[in-house]
Amino acid sequence: MAHSVFVIDDDRELRDSAAHLLTRSGWQVTTFAEAEPALLRLEGLAPDVILSDVRMPGLSGLELLDRLKGTDAPPIVLISAHGDIPMAVEAIQNGAYSFLEKPFEPRRLLRILQHAAEAHRLAQMAGRMRAELLRLSGLDRVLLGNDARIVGLRQEILDLAETRASVLIQGETGTGKELVARALHRLGPRQDAGFESINCATLGPAHFEEIVFGVDGRAKGALRGADGGTLFLDEIAACPLDAQSKLLRAIETGVVRPVGADTEVTTDTRIIAATNEDLGALVAAGKFRADLLYRLNTFELHLPPLRERREDIVLLFEHFLGDVAETYEVAAPSLSAEDTAALLAHDWPGNVRELRHIAERRLLAARRGTGSVGSALTQSEAGEDMPGTLREAVARFERSLIAQAIRTHQGRMDAVAEALGIGRRTLNDKIVKLGLDKANILG
Template sequence: MSTDNKPTFRVIVIDDDKEMRESLVHLLETTSWQVDTFTRADSFLERIDSLEPDVILSDYRMPGMDGMEMLRQLKLKNVRVPVVLISAHGDIPMAVEAMQIGAYTFLEKPFDPRRLLSVLKHAAEQHRLNEDAERLKARLAQLSGLDRILIGQTEEISRLREDILNFSDVDAPIMLLGETGTGKEVVARALHDLSNHANGPFVVLNCATIPAERFEISMFGEAATSPGVLASADGGTLFLDEIGACPAPVQAKLLRAIETREYIPVGGEKAIPTNMRILSATNENLEAGVANGDFRADLLYRLNTLVLNLPTLRERRSDVVLLFSHFLAEYGAVYEVGPPELKHEDVSALMSHDWPGNVRELRHVAERLLLAARRGRGSVAEAIKPDHDHGDVPDTLREAVAAFERELIAKAIKTHQGKMDAVAESLGIGRRTLNEKIVKLGLDKNALI
């Protein structure tokens, strides 16, 4: 029997009947289990600290200590290994008592070997998951500083943390590149908090959400009327998210403000000095924007003096369970409910999903799972609810409208091969509105072309 790619589990068999013990060993070893045997429960308990079983299979009636007393002793020692009890003399009260004390399950002799193997496998898998969850909790409890902000153990996220530390005291503009949901604002805030401007304000301007006719006033303010974001960010950090949506007429003034460290409000005459750090972010190909005339080359080269590339969740797949456990604990505290234990199929769903929405999508899935678990139901697979699964009907009108818009815009982007002016025209909306919806709906334009 092939055992490729199958985990090897370790089981402790405790039975005073030699024939039964040898029969169980043969059954288990032929199905790739590692087996240790004991004839008495008290002998096993003397060595429990040196053993690391995934599951314990024990007879109920044995000389000396019986299975029920063994369960009590394991509980006193805080041993959480699942115990499967077997007995030829089982009855319902006995089984109920065993389960109350902590047995995983109770089987009567004679038992079906396939049933036994299935029960042991599920118990061992659950134990491994619980052990992994405990290790994750311990790891999360030890995190501090950047480790707590940018959680993960992969090389990609470790390198990003190092780059943030290296760039933290540099005043040169930094551009953050990454897909939607990779955490660009989180990284920007970390750069601010570690910089010389940390005592100043951290101001975010999402360029895709500002109407073109209001963009200049929003950025530079209006003389004697209202300050703009440049004034608000003075002494701190200005984070220009979705910088590719900055209107062409404003780009020249922004470049001048960055280079001269001063700006003139709309309708004003006197230049106002400013001292701030400029961070920007995009999930678009700005080189293509330069080529087609939508973005100034000199502004791009000023903004991307330093560049940080944020990895996708697909590139750091081994961090998925760690991050998901963190988000479950986070939302558990918010909703005042204990986070559900992840089952084997939950972990499989987490690891097999492509996560097009990256960390943002993972966080939303964790919240949905926690809210479903609070009502006594739900799984990770159900919480993911892929957009392409048309069998899932949105729960609210808002969600239904968002799903329809997402599908319609995605189809238009594919049809017009990413030419956004043509996409906006075909949909009957302005370019600014289109950019805003793409950001809001979490669409990755490059992935659709």
């Protein structure tokens, strides 16, 4: 497919000369005597590159460059008979692809425009592939929202998924830290290996090493259980101080000694940790090893609290409301102005997890023909929140029972099925039917 170019110059002779050269070389050329008309045609014609004079009536080439900065516009090559070194430097610093002085050397002009156009098409292709990857991975549904920090976070996850380096996820309770950890695992080269999740806060000091490093002759431990895959250590601040040196050595060398063992074993496990505490302050207080922190935070991801991205609250609530409505096989209620006001006025200390719970309460009340977001925020679990039908009550009970078993067994689904006395396939069917999200439960 032939490349296309906008040629913008108030000098008709030069404009025609450049157009003749480019057309003979196979380019699709559109010429303009001023920049403003070119801007109006930019979206419709979508050129691969822009060749623009610097000094023109109306909008200058440098002003055109500034106008298009930060957009997905094609690269701009500037040309001027009055060019000098300072102007060229300023143009490049402001984002120009290159700078040429008149009269231009034809082969050099063609070479620069060709490289610029190819770079633009590659960038567009990469952008389309990235958007498709987001769509296929469901990452835009896992981290739903239009807040700039959430959009940037989705891009960071795609970037970091390809590495094996440690990642530290920071965020308040309920912001979705385990969702992010699972996305990092699922989108990376380790997706076919295991993902182990450990909540350090639920393990007493006496059992931490047994669970994480294993016991000689009895248990592999989470590190070896996730060999080739990913180990997610939630609430890493609760990691016992005595075990931190052993965890540090495992990260640095890939070697671990199970409890009671005389020999060490190797493991290739990526570590992703999460915390809602200030680890730097814990280091200063002598409660967390500085060298372990430096190993864990090779890369950091920060999840903003819901109260700081209020423009996403209604979007998220309607999304959760639709999910819950599908689970209970009822129509989702529409939001009134009072509902929206209540959503935006609340501080959401429980973040996205709390928002989802409120959506479920609102849906159950709507099923009985009553309720509002405001009442859902204030009602107690034991009062007005009771399901209205036997089917709803059974579904609610099963959701609660399965969720508790998933938390108790830290996401190990074979153990969950055994504890509930049902088969793994039956468990999977119920999880799908009830709309349960394992990552949300553990997050």
